[in-house]
Structures are given as structure tokens and as C-alpha cells.
Amino acid sequence: MMLVELTAPAIEALPVAGLRDHLRLGTGFDMAVDAAETAALAGFLRAAIATIEARTGKVLLTRQFRLRLEEWRDPEGQPLPLAPVGSVERVEITDAAGVVVPVEGGWRLVQDTQRPMLLPVGAWLPTVPSGGFVTVTFSAGFGPWWDSVPADLAQAVLMLAARYHEDRSFEGSQGAMPFGVSALIERWRSVRVLGGRGGSRGRA
Known part of the structure; x- marks a missing residue:
């Protein structure tokens, strides 16, 4: 399993002014x-943000990710490792020869704040060929701007960023x-489900 972040939040979406106020740094007309x-x-x-996202499995500001799997965790439904997932843009299957085939239909997204799932339209998700893999490109996050982030998570980010600012001279702090x-x-913390052996029906 490989999860890659394809886009990053723009600096305009970050609460820089809010952190400056939180730290009581000087501002003014002069x-x-x-x-x-x-x-x-x-x-x-x-x-x-990265620390809190790693601890919770929640994406604060919306961006795009790509998930690569050698096989489905369960052909009856694949949990996605991040939440909330707003959309799945593409599902593609690559065979052992490197030929990429877009999967049109055959799956649907079930949105959930804890455990979004990619479910089959029929009985099973599309078969991943031996030696191949499947990639799922999706967008996750509460929204593109900071006011979309839940208040407690937003406050946690400011508090943690302030600690990093205060401890910036101390390596490892x-x-x-x-x-x-x-x-x-x-x-907001949940068990991270990052894939596993196909056909495994256990729930972490």
C-alpha cells in the first residue's frame, strides 16, 4: 500500500493571521x-497540521491523494485511509505489463467521517490482476479554507503551532x-485502516 499526497494547501488557506494573534506578535499601521x-x-x-492529521486520520484542508494497492483489503469494500473523503476522481487498474485501464463504474463512494469506503456496485470490486495494482485518486478534507475546519481541531492546530514556535530553538522538542x-x-481519533491482505474481513 502506498499513499501519496498530490496537492498541498495554499499559504492563503493557512491561519497565519490567527497564529500571529494567538502569539500576540506585534502588528500595526507602522x-x-x-x-x-x-x-x-x-x-x-x-x-x-501534519502532526494532528497523522494522529487523527482526518484531513483538515482539502487536497488530493493517490492510494495504490496491490490488492483490495476486501473485494466487498475497501476502506479509505483518510477522512472525510469528498470525492473519488479516478479508479485505475494497471496490469503486470504496465497497461493502465480506467475503471468506469463498478464502484461507489460511501462518505463517512470515520471510515469512508469504496464499495462495489455489484457483488465485488473490480479484480486486480496478478502482478498488477489498483490506484484510487481521491480528494479528502473538511474544506478548502480554514473556516471549514471544526473549531476544536482548528484550536488544536494553533496551540500546537504556538508550541513549535516557542520551542523552535530546542532541537527535538x-x-x-x-x-x-x-x-x-x-x-476525532480513529483506528487507521491502511490496507491489508485481500479478503481479510477483520476490523481493526
Whole structure:
């Protein structure tokens, strides 16, 4: 199984001004916004977002991903590893010779905030040939702009980014998760389902 992020949030979608206010950094008519500071704050926000997404399996800002599987976890339904999934753009099967065949129909997306699924229209998902693989290109996230992110997750990002900013001079300090952040994201945490052997019916 291989999951690749194809797009990244634009800097305009990041709450840089919100983090600046949270940190109580100086602003005013006589103070130009420093480009280097803005870039640094955006970097702390991206790091905080990545950490919280890894802990929860939830994508905060919408972007596109590609999932590659050597075989379906279960031909009766494939869980997607991230949520919420807004759409599946493409399903393609590549055979052992490298020939790519788009799968038109034969599957449908079941949207779910915890465990979105790719389900067959009939009894089974399309067969993956021996030596081949299937790729699923999909978009996941709460929305393209920061005001789409649930309030508790948004606050957790600001708190964690602020900690990264405060601890920026101490190498390795970013490994610890503050208790307040953990409490905010707890209800969003879910078991990550990243694939497995085809035909496995066990639920993690």
C-alpha cells in the first residue's frame, strides 16, 4: 500500500493571521508584516497540521491523494485511509505489463467521517490482476479554507503551532504532544485502516 499526497494547501488557506494573534506578535499601521516571519509561521502551521492529521486520520484542508494497492483489503469494500473523503476522481487498474485501464463504474463512494469506503456496485470490486495494482485518486478534507475546519481541531492546530514556535530553538522538542492539544483531538481519533491482505474481513 502506498499513499501519496498530490496537492498541498495554499499559504492563503493557512491561519497565519490567527497564529500571529494567538502569539500576540506585534502588528500595526507602522509595522510592515515581515515576509520571513510569515513564512516561518506558515511552516509551524503546516507542521502542526501534519502532526494532528497523522494522529487523527482526518484531513483538515482539502487536497488530493493517490492510494495504490496491490490488492483490495476486501473485494466487498475497501476502506479509505483518510477522512472525510469528498470525492473519488479516478479508479485505475494497471496490469503486470504496465497497461493502465480506467475503471468506469463498478464502484461507489460511501462518505463517512470515520471510515469512508469504496464499495462495489455489484457483488465485488473490480479484480486486480496478478502482478498488477489498483490506484484510487481521491480528494479528502473538511474544506478548502480554514473556516471549514471544526473549531476544536482548528484550536488544536494553533496551540500546537504556538508550541513549535516557542520551542523552535530546542532541537527535538517537537516530539511531545501538549495535553491540551491531545484533549482537543481525542474525539476525532480513529483506528487507521491502511490496507491489508485481500479478503481479510477483520476490523481493526
